[in-house]
Amino acid sequence: MWTRRWMWIGWPAFVAAGVMEMLVFAAFDPHDMLWMGQAVELSRTAIYTLAFFAFWAVFAVAGWMTMVLALPSAAVNAQAQAPSAGLGDPEQLQACYPNNA
Numbered sequence: 688m689w690t691r692r693w694m695w696i697g698w699p700a701f702v703a704a705g706v707m708e709m710l711v712f713a714a715f716d717p718h719d720m721l722w723m724g725q726a727v728e729l730s731r732t733a734i735y736t737l738a739f740f741a742f743w744a745v746f747a748v749a750g751w752m753t754m755v756l757a758l759p760s761a762a763v764n765a766q767a768q769a770p771s772a773g774l775g776d777p778e779q780l781q782a783c784y785p786n787n788a
Contacts, residue, residue, distance in 0.1 A: 692754060695750070695754065696747055696750035696751050696754060697747060697750075699746070699750060700743055700746035700747040700749075700750050701743060703742070703746045704739055704740075704742035704743035704745075704746055705739070707742045707746075708735065708738060708739050708742060711738065711742075712735065712738070717729075717731045717734035717735065717738075718731065720734075
């Protein structure tokens with residue numbers, strides 16, 4: 688089930704990072720940008736790549752935070768009471784998320 692949740696986070700974050708990359712670099716030339724007052728001494732491709740992974744990380748963190756905030760209270764409380772239980776009783780989670788086998 689966690690693999691599916693990671694895909695729920697990773698794939699939309701990947702797509703959003705691609706869109707953000709297009710929007711940002713449609714407006715800005717990487718060689719005109721400054722980093723801490725200094726010109727960036729990387730190729731355009733390197734800047735595009737680093738920016739994409741930075742955007743992807745930001746969107747993935749936002750998706751992960753959304754997933755954590757969407758967990759049912761039974762799962763959060765069960766984890767706080769019994770750390771070895773993971774996210775709580777699987778039957779409780781199944782009751783909250785019946786379509787996620």
